[in-house]
Amino acid sequence: MKKGDIRLEEVYNYIKQFIDDNGFPPSVREIGEQFSMKSTSTVHYYLEKLRNKGLISQNTSRRRAFTVTNKSRGRANFVPMIGTVSAGKGMLATENIEGEFPLPQDMFNGSDLFILCVEGDSMTEVGISDGDYVIVHSQSSAEIGEIVVALWQDKATVKRLRATSPNLVLHPENSSMEDIVIEPSDEPSILGKVVGCIKKF
Amino acid sequence: MKKGDIRLEEVYNYIKQFIDDNGFPPSVREIGEQFSMKSTSTVHYYLEKLRNKGLISQNTSRRRAFTVTNKSRGRANFVPMIGTVSAGKGMLATENIEGEFPLPQDMFNGSDLFILCVEGDSMTEVGISDGDYVIVHSQSSAEIGEIVVALWQDKATVKRLRATSPNLVLHPENSSMEDIVIEPSDEPSILGKVVGCIKKF
DNA sequence: AAAAAAATAGAACAAAAGTTTCTTTTTGGG
DNA sequence: CCCAAAAAGAAACTTTTGTTCTATTTTTTT
Numbered sequence: 001m002k003k004g005d006i007r008l009e010e011v012y013n014y015i016k017q018f019i020d021d022n023g024f025p026p027s028v029r030e031i032g033e034q035f036s037m038k039s040t041s042t043v044h045y046y047l048e049k050l051r052n053k054g055l056i057s058q059n060t061s062r063r064r065a066f067t068v069t070n071k072s073r074g075r076a077n078f079v080p081m082i083g084t085v086s087a088g089k090g091m092l093a094t095e096n097i098e099g100e101f102p103l104p105q106d107m108f109n110g111s112d113l114f115i116l117c118v119e120g121d122s123m124t125e126v127g128i129s130d131g132d133y134v135i136v137h138s139q140s141s142a143e144i145g146e147i148v149v150a151l152w153q154d155k156a157t158v159k160r161l162r163a164t165s166p167n168l169v170l171h172p173e174n175s176s177m178e179d180i181v182i183e184p185s186d187e188p189s190i191l192g193k194v195v196g197c198i199k200k201f
Numbered sequence: 202m203k204k205g206d207i208r209l210e211e212v213y214n215y216i217k218q219f220i221d222d223n224g225f226p227p228s229v230r231e232i233g234e235q236f237s238m239k240s241t242s243t244v245h246y247y248l249e250k251l252r253n254k255g256l257i258s259q260n261t262s263r264r265r266a267f268t269v270t271n272k273s274r275g276r277a278n279f280v281p282m283i284g285t286v287s288a289g290k291g292m293l294a295t296e297n298i299e300g301e302f303p304l305p306q307d308m309f310n311g312s313d314l315f316i317l318c319v320e321g322d323s324m325t326e327v328g329i330s331d332g333d334y335v336i337v338h339s340q341s342s343a344e345i346g347e348i349v350v351a352l353w354q355d356k357a358t359v360k361r362l363r364a365t366s367p368n369l370v371l372h373p374e375n376s377s378m379e380d381i382v383i384e385p386s387d388e389p390s391i392l393g394k395v396v397g398c399i400k401k402f
Numbered sequence: 403a404a405a406a407a408a409a410t411a412g413a414a415c416a417a418a419a420g421t422t423t424c425t426t427t428t429t430g431g432g
Numbered sequence: 433c434c435c436a437a438a439a440a441g442a443a444a445c446t447t448t449t450g451t452t453c454t455a456t457t458t459t460t461t462t
Contacts, residue, residue, distance in 0.1 A: 002437060003429070020279075023268035025417055026226045039441040044421070046439095053289060056310060061450050063419050064265045067224035076303035078221075104302040107264035107334075107401060127400055128330035133308075140216045147402060197400045199328055204459070205409065229450060240411040245451070247409095264418050264449050 004049075011035065011046045012055055015066050028192060076102035079135065081115040082156075101130050103135065108196055113136040115198075116149060116156060123147070123158055126198050129196035134158055135196035140189065147194040152182055205250075212236065212247045213256055217269050228265050277303035280336065282316040285358075304336065309397055311341040316399075317350060317357060323373035324348070324359055328397050335359055336397035341390065348395040353383055359395060 014034055020024045026034075050056045058066035076082075083098040101115060118132045126147065128134060132148070141164075142148045146163045150170055159170035162179060168188045170180040182188040186192040203266070215235055219227045227235075233244040248267075251257045259267035284299040300353055304315060319333045327348065330336060342365075343349045349362045360371035363380060369389045371381040383389040 002438080007439090019224065022266075023220065024266050027263070028421095029419070030388040037440070039443090040420075041422080041442085042440050047420095058420095060420085060449080062228070062265075064263075065223070065225050070301070072298065072300040073279060074302050075301055079275060097273065099273040099307075100271070101275050101277055101307070102303045104304070106300075106302065107399065124328070125329050127325070127333075129328050132328075175262055195402055197398075197402075198308065199398045199400075201398075204407080208409090228448075230448085240413090241450075242412080242452080243410050248450095259450095261450090262418080285411075 007035070008046055008049055011043075012050055012068075014055065015050075016070070019068060025066050047079070060194055075105040077105040077109055079103050079108065079113045079115050081117075081133070108135055110137065113195070114138060114192070116158075118158055118197075120157075122174050122177055123160075124172040125175070127161075127199075128158060128173075128194075130196050132199040134194045135198070136192035137176065137195050138192045140191075142193045143188055149191040150182075151189045151191055151195060152180070152186070156191060161190075205247075207283050208236070209247055209250055212244075213251055213269075215315075216251075216257065219273070226265055226267050227231055241351060276306040278306040278310055278314070280304050280309065280314045280316050282318075282334070309336055311338065314396070315393070317340060317359075321358075323375050323378055324361075326374040326376070327361075328400075329359060329374075329395075330400065334399040334400070335395045336399070337393035339393045341392075343391055343394045350392040350395060351383075352390045352392055353387070355380070357392060362391075 011031060014031065015026060016029075024156055028040050028043045028047070031047075031097055032040055035043075037043055047056070047058070054069060056066050056191055057069045058133075078100040079102075080097040081099050081101055082096050093164075107147075114136050115133050116136055118128055119130060121130050123129075128147075136149050142161050144163065146161050147158065149156050149158055150161075150168070153172075157170065157180075159172055159180065162169035162171040167184065168182040170182070172179070212232060213217060215232065216227060218230075228250070229241050229244045232248075235238075235242055236244075238244055248257070248259070252259055257267050258270045278303040280303075281298040282300050282302055283297050304314075315337050316334050317337055319329055319335055320331060322331050324330075329348075337350050343362050344361055345364065348359065349360050349371075350357050350359055350360075351369070353371075358371065358381075360373055361382065363370035363372040368385070369383040369385070370372070
């Protein structure tokens with residue numbers, strides 16, 4: 001392996017790390033300092049190699065403005081985590097958002113997602129357990145058979161949708177539990193459809 | 202609400218979006234153009250407000266180098282997804298990596314993690330199903346009772362560790378399956394410990 | 403309506419950052 | 433060991449970019 005190729009990879013990794021740490025790319029001179037390169041043209045030499053290899057893309061006429069075009073590195077989709085579900089105001093109101101979590105955009109895309117922490121063991125038979133985080137697509141209706149987040153008695157519950165009329169029937173995926181039947185007069189509402197789940201062991 | 206406060210939020214959102222889209226922050230003049238501000242000092246005026254509110258942090262002496270310090274926005278931890286598990290060379294060799302996926306650092310941190318796609322239904326009773334992605338902490342040994350990824354007959358399997366000697370005993374969390382007993386002569390190895398799981402519905 | 407505060411503009415400036423051209427040193431294969 | 437190619441350096445140059453200072457307009461408050 002040629003000496004320059006080793007260095008090229010080191011430079012590439014440094015850039016990646018720098019962006020991860022700082023949120024913006026390093027300048028030519030900062031790269032040079034890192035590798036004790038005494039001339040900015042030396043850095044330029046490597047940067048052009050990386051550009052030719054398609055590993056970075058650089059916006060001419062913009063300073064400190066190149067990005068790592070790592071095809072294999074997926075983009076993040078920041079999804080809000082909902083803390084308390086207050087029925088009254090919009091659920092995605094700022095005061096209800098506990099934080100934004102990055103999810104792989106390849107798996108979960110779209111801007112109308114949110115994350116909710118699951119309480120209880122009513123859905124263990126589909127792999128959703130107490131303490132898991134479900135990823136929910138915000139929508140006000142859903143198809144029969146889909147797993148939904150429904151707002152009932154001012155609390156969000158995750159259940160499988162069995163029927164919507166005359167009553168809303170929610171089916172826990174836990175053989176020891178009974179279906180929940182909610183009459184229209186109780187004004188139940190569907191907050192969204194569960195599209196994924198994250199669990200920690 | 203004051204007029205400036207609305208604008209302040211718009212500017213803030215624009216910056217966030219710009220960084221998401223481009224991977225580097227906008228310049229003062231780019232922000233100004235977006236909002237038809239005819240003077241860079243106007244942008245400066247808003248930028249300072251954002252700084253004072255702690256919403257962005259700016260590195261003086263560095264151009265185009267501020268970051269959104271959204272406390273609520275979690276950082277991403279890029280974790281490699283392993284495709285084919287080839288026993289021979291290092292599992293985390295570049296050729297085995299299918300891509301890097303961003304995970305919430307708050308949930309999964311550390312640089313020695315990898316993601317693996319699960320095949321089969323041997324762990325459904327702990328919520329790990331066919332097609333799920335397990336998040337694995339790379340390690341060569343584990344405690345009894347932990348869920349591990351073991352390499353057996355050149356294939357990676359996810360099971361609960363029951364015993365390590367004299368034989369390696371792997372327990373499927375599926376009552377219709379039998380324990381797998383692997384003799385030392387078969388040279389089984391532990392690739393890591395399962396710390397999480399992501400499922401898509 | 404007047405006064406105070408907030409928001410915007412203009413222009414000039416200094417520093418940072420990418421590029422270029424030419425030269426020199428170091429490597430690596432024959 | 434020699435020579436071409438690769439790698440590194442020096443210095444000057446052009447743009448971009450953030451800052452500053454002052455003046456003006458618009459909003460908000462009293």
